[in-house]
Amino acid sequence: MKVTVFGTGYVGLVTGTCLAEMGNHVVCVDIDAAKVEGLNQGRIPIYEPGLTPMVVQNHQEGRLQFTTDAKSAVEHGDIIFIAVGTPPDEDGSADLQYVLAVADTIGRHLSRPAVVVNKSTVPVGTADRVEAAVASALQARGAVVAFDVVSNPEFLKEGDAVKDCMRPDRIVIGAKSAKALEQLKKLYAPFNRNHDRIVAMDVRSAELTKYAANAMLATKISFMNEMANIAERVGADIEMVRHGIGSDPRIGYSFIYPGAGYGGSCFPKDVQALERTACQHGYEAKILAAVEAVNDRQKDKLFELISRHFNGELKGRTFAVWGLAFKPNTDDMRAASSRNLLASLWAAGAKVQAFDPEAMHEAERIFGQRDDLALTGTANAALQNADALVVVTEWKNFRSPDFGQLKQQLSAAAVFDGRNIYDPETVEAAGLAYYGIGRGRSI
C-alpha cells in the first residue's frame, strides 16, 4: 500500500520503517530539512537497536523515502499517518499545534480519498479536531475529497521500538467508518502473528486507551516507589516484597521495579495531560495527581540518600554517576532522573563525573561545558578520584563491577544504587556502604 508518515521522530520513523519492511511504499515527511537530508544519507537521529540497518535497507530498495515536500507526500498516501510531537503546554495539557498544522497541510493538498491516521498521543476528541481542520482546509480551496480520520495509538517502548512495532501485543484502531477500518486491517495484516491482534473500537475509546495504558504503567511504578519508601522506614526490603507480590498472577512481576522515578518523553507528559483532560471535563483525577507527586519526590530520592550519608556536606566532593539516559538502551535524557540528581549535586557544590553508554552526546548538548561536570569515556574513568558511586540507569554493563576495586577507588567508599541492581550484602562485604531504594537500611 502507499503510506505517508508525517513526523520522523521516534514514533514516525519506526512506524514508517516497519511498514516499509512489510513491503509498503512509505514516504516520510518532516519540516526539518537537515534531519531529512541525514536520513536520506543513512544517518539516523536516534539510538534505537535494529533501526539503522532497517532504514538503510528499505531506503536503498526504494520502499522508504524521506522528504520535506508535504504536497507530494500527501499526494502519495492512501493512508496518511500523523506522528508529530505533542509537547506539554504550560498547564500540562498536550499542545496540539503540530498535529493540527499537519491536518491543515493535508487539507491543503489532498486530491484523492485517503485515511488520515492519528498515531501521536493526543487527548480524547483530537480526531474530531483533525477532521475539522482537514475539512476546513479543503473547503478553503473549494475541494471536495472524501477522507476518514482514525485513531491508531502507538505502544512502542524506546529501546524496543522496532521489536514492539514488528511484533505488537495489540493494534488498537478507533474508526468511525467500516471502510477505514478495513483499510487499516489490510495494512496491519502482516503484523498479526498467529492470531488477530487488532482491537477495533470507537475513536474516543482508542484515544483514551493510549493514555490509560501509560497511566496504569506509571501508577504501578509510583505505587512500588511508595511501598519502597514505606519499606525502608519499617525495616523491610522492597526487593523481597516485589517477589512476594509479583508471584500473584493478578499483580504480575513486570513493571513493579522501584527506582529513582520514571522519566522519558511519555509517562510524565501523558499522566499530566490526562489529568488536565479530566479536569477540563470537571473531574479531579486524584490517583493521577498522586502518581505524579510520588514520582516528582522519587526523583530527589538519590540526592536525599547521598546528602544524608554525607551529613549535607557535599561541597567539594566528587560523585561518579553511572547512567544518564532515562532508561537503558536509549540515548534519550528527556525527564531523566539523572537530571534532577545532577542539578541537586551541583547546587550543593559537588562535582560530577558521569558516564552513559549512549547518552554522552545528549548530555553534552544539554549541559554544555561546565567546571563541575566531566563526561568520561568509560565507566571506570568516572570513578577516578571520586568519593562515591551513584547508579541512576540500570545498563547491563553496570551490573557486575569489581566491588573490591570500587572500594580502592572511591575515597568515601559508598555506593548509591538507584535501581536496586546490586546485592547489598555483596557490596557491604567489599567494605563499601550500600544505599538502595527501599531496602530497609537507608533510614
Ligand code: UGA
Ligand atoms: C512508555 C510505554 O512503556 C510504552 O508502552 C508507550 O508506547 C510509550 O511510553 C509511549 O507512550 O510512547 P517508554 O517511555 O519508552 O515507553 O519507557 P518505559 O520502558 O515504559 O519506561 C518508562 C520509565 O519507567 C523509565 O524511566 C523506567 O526506568 C521506569 N520504570 C519502568 C521503573 O521505574 N520501574 C519499572 O518497573 C518499569
